[in-house]
Amino acid sequence: MLTAARSRFWRDGYAATSVQDLTDATGVGTQSLYGAFGNKHDLFVRILEDYCARQSAGLEGALAADPSPWHAVASAVTFEDGGRLELPPQGCLMANSAAALSSQDEQVRAMACQAYNGTLELFVRQLGLAEEAGEIDADIDAEQTARALIAVMQGIEFLHKSGIGDDELQRAKSAVLQMIDRAFAR
Template sequence: MLETKKMGRPREFDVDEALQAAMELFWRKGYEGTSLTDLTDGMGITRPSLYGTFGNKEELFRKALERYEQGYMGFFREAMKEPTSRAVVEKMMNGYVEALTASCNPGGCFGINAAMACSDAATAIQKAVIEKRKFGEQTLAERMQQAKDEGDLPADCDPVDLARYIMTVSQGMAVQAVAGAGRESLMKVVEMTLRTWPG
């Protein structure tokens, strides 16, 4: 279906499909490893269409990162609603394993794959990914603080340290997934983490 720009000029591609293709390319090849030619070929559009619709490469990446966060990481927000701290972490980590090992995904974590090895020229992109990760860790820490306040976690438990520990294990699983670790082996990591849950 043709979409129409404000000036009445037809846009001969599906914006949603094009953004999905860009996200998968960044996920698979990294920000700097993905060239403009990769993007235009993969998205099925011309460079003028890419710039006109998504802005430059950095802006396109930010849109792809937001799509990843809202869609593939949606389980994180849902996990925060679980009634106990252990249930929160179990749902969150199980969600990570599903996302990291789904056969329809490039594998691993979008943020780690796409931006953690950026050069100085892509510092802004790396910072954007780090800020997303910090926000996730802060959100988890706040949920752990709530659990502590409710008596669900021991009084000597530090919610910030606990959240950092869980996020570190989760990011480690993402690295393992890129290296070929399968769902079964990652689920064992989740089980070990939950076995040592405080309280």
């Protein structure tokens, strides 16, 4: 049921998804939906929490699985080599939700900040490991670098979602990889 509701929210966005859309998608009646989740917003928050937890676990797992800490973070930034859970055509549910709702929904804004802070912590830790492994310069500021890499990662996601085409997206990813390797790698 949550998967069907998530798909509907993800495809149409929170505002454009009605309770009727959710009951149609899930096959659950309105009263059952309200009984299980309270209201549309509570259901959406539950779905977004689950999504963020899965994304965070996927990112952490991908970072930990790569024997090269630097390659792992570069892959995550560009969504290459399993660096993060696959980015679907509609983009990241959290990023979409933050863009659409964070100015008017404190709960979504808080969740977006929590997701950012979690990714920041993961990247800072990964950059520390890359420094220890001699893969990046020892004098970089890991927190500042992590912030810049997250901004680049979100830009890659925007390009992916914008429909610029696979060839141009690959060129952008290659340019990013060259830039970050020149800036940070040994």
